[in-house]
Amino acid sequence: MMDLRFRDESTASKVISKLREMDLELRFMHVCGTHQDTLVKFGLERMLSEVGITIGQGPGCPVCVTTTKEVVEAITLARSGVTITVFGDMMAVPTPVGSLADIKAEGADVRVVYSVEDALRMSADVERMVFMAIGFETTSPSTAYALLNEPPKNFSVLSCHRLLPPALVALFSMGEVRIDGLIQPGHVATITGTEIFERFAGPKGVPQVVTGFEPLDLLMGVYMLAKQVKEGRSEVENEYPRVVRPEGNPKARELLSRAFRPVDRAWRGFPVLPLSALEVADDLADHNARLIYEDVLRDAPQVKEDMGGCRCGEVLRGIIRSEECPAFGKGCSPKRPMGPCMVSREGSCNISYRYRE
Amino acid sequence: MPAKILSIKGDEAEVDFGGAIRKTNLSMVKAEVGEYVIIHAGFAIQKVDEEEARETLQLWNEFLDSTKQD
Numbered sequence: 001m002m003d004l005r006f007r008d009e010s011t012a013s014k015v016i017s018k019l020r021e022m023d024l025e026l027r028f029m030h031v032c033g034t035h036q037d038t039l040v041k042f043g044l045e046r047m048l049s050e051v052g053i054t055i056g057q058g059p060g061c062p063v064c065v066t067t068t069k070e071v072v073e074a075i076t077l078a079r080s081g082v083t084i085t086v087f088g089d090m091m092a093v094p095t096p097v098g099s100l101a102d103i104k105a106e107g108a109d110v111r112v113v114y115s116v117e118d119a120l121r122m123s124a125d126v127e128r129m130v131f132m133a134i135g136f137e138t139t140s141p142s143t144a145y146a147l148l149n150e151p152p153k154n155f156s157v158l159s160c161h162r163l164l165p166p167a168l169v170a171l172f173s174m175g176e177v178r179i180d181g182l183i184q185p186g187h188v189a190t191i192t193g194t195e196i197f198e199r200f201a202g203p204k205g206v207p208q209v210v211t212g213f214e215p216l217d218l219l220m221g222v223y224m225l226a227k228q229v230k231e232g233r234s235e236v237e238n239e240y241p242r243v244v245r246p247e248g249n250p251k252a253r254e255l256l257s258r259a260f261r262p263v264d265r266a267w268r269g270f271p272v273l274p275l276s277a278l279e280v281a282d283d284l285a286d287h288n289a290r291l292i293y294e295d296v297l298r299d300a301p302q303v304k305e306d307m308g309g310c311r312c313g314e315v316l317r318g319i320i321r322s323e324e325c326p327a328f329g330k331g332c333s334p335k336r337p338m339g340p341c342m343v344s345r346e347g348s349c350n351i352s353y354r355y356r357e
Numbered sequence: 358m359p360a361k362i363l364s365i366k367g368d369e370a371e372v373d374f375g376g377a378i379r380k381t382n383l384s385m386v387k388a389e390v391g392e393y394v395i396i397h398a399g400f401a402i403q404k405v406d407e408e409e410a411r412e413t414l415q416l417w418n419e420f421l422d423s424t425k426q427d
């Protein structure tokens with residue numbers, strides 16, 4: 001398999017020794033669960049910290065950034081008798097009124113799907129189907145495709161899709177965390193292209209490298225960032241040209257612009273971020289669950305976003321590491337998660353827990 | 358992980374995903390049988406450029422051998 005060569009250990013140790021020679025003290029951020037998984041699974045986090053580089057995960061986990069309010073919307077719909085389809089990681093996310101898994105156990109029709117096409121197929125056997133759509137630019141084109149290709153009449157979308165760049169804007173403007181460089185997510189950039197990140201570059205910006213997902217991709221991405229810092233540059237570089245083209249995937253973006261419109265929305269750990277989410281487009285209102293079930297949703301329980309004791313919000317803003325949460329591994333574990341960062345396999349708490357020594 | 362396209366029928370392709378055979382929606386990319394694609398949530402989102410892949414590996418090695426820093 002061609003990607004095995006992207007794991008070559010001798011190249012990896014060469015990169016590490018180069019970084020050691022550079023003698024740096026830097027803090028980088030990435031925004032992707034797959035990056036976090038690779039960093040922890042292959043021990044890169046530790047190797048890099050030994051040469052002065054720490055890397056934290058920002059708001060790059062779709063399940064984690066989805067708000068309690070949105071999960072409660074799905075729970076409310078399921079309780080009213082609608083069939084809800086979700087990606088598996090969503091099931092166990094706790095809210096003050098329980099999780100989707102809890103209400104499934106009580107008899108509600110909540111089903112796990114692997115793609116929106118599963119949900120479309122299942123629509124044939126049920127009366128009313130709602131697909132709870134989560135994910136960034138990587139996932140939303142598939143929902144767009146479903147919405148635009150004559151979905152069944154009883155199929156609708158509860159869109160919780162997010163756009164990544166507005167969250168980066170927020171991270172910088174909140175200024176709580178020092179970031180010397182950004183590992184930009186290869187899969188989001190596959191759709192958006194690389195130009196969208198230029199706004200964070202330049203004299204007042206930060207070094208950025210769009211990076212792939214093999215261990216060597218990440219090490220090279222880090223090396224390229226470190227080199228930019230050393231040379232005083234703040235540019236957008238692409239470590240992953242085998243997949244990411246400068247123009248991204250225009251066809252996917254065209255689907256997005258026809259099926260959705262950008263709206264303001266809060267993220268877990270963040271206030272309302274302008275134009276940071278995608279809502280079903282007006283001419284597809286017949287498939288917008290928020291409009292179809294407006295009456296049901298009006299009676300949704302009012303819940304607080306703050307989940308007593310869970311510090312996911314700070315984890316998502318890159319202010320604390322999962323291990324710094326007092327509940328980590330004590331009150332909170334994947335079996336008994338207190339927050340979505342411990343539920344989702346893309347969540348930083350879950351990843352740290354899975355690979356802990 | 359990239360998946361190799363085995364067959365194409367309209368918008369749908371059968372792919373080899375590290376040994377597992379799966380169906381994927383191919384409507385967002387232009388790719389042919391034998392080529393590799395990146396798959397996300399059941400959809401191919403981009404084709405892997407094998408030439409770029411080879412070049413990346415070569416560049417890494419060259420540049421690691423050549424950059425001398427003190």
Ligand code: SF4
Binds near residue numbers: 312313325328340
């Ligand atoms: S360890 Fe658990 S309680 Fe702490 S931030 Fe993570 S999910 Fe929340």
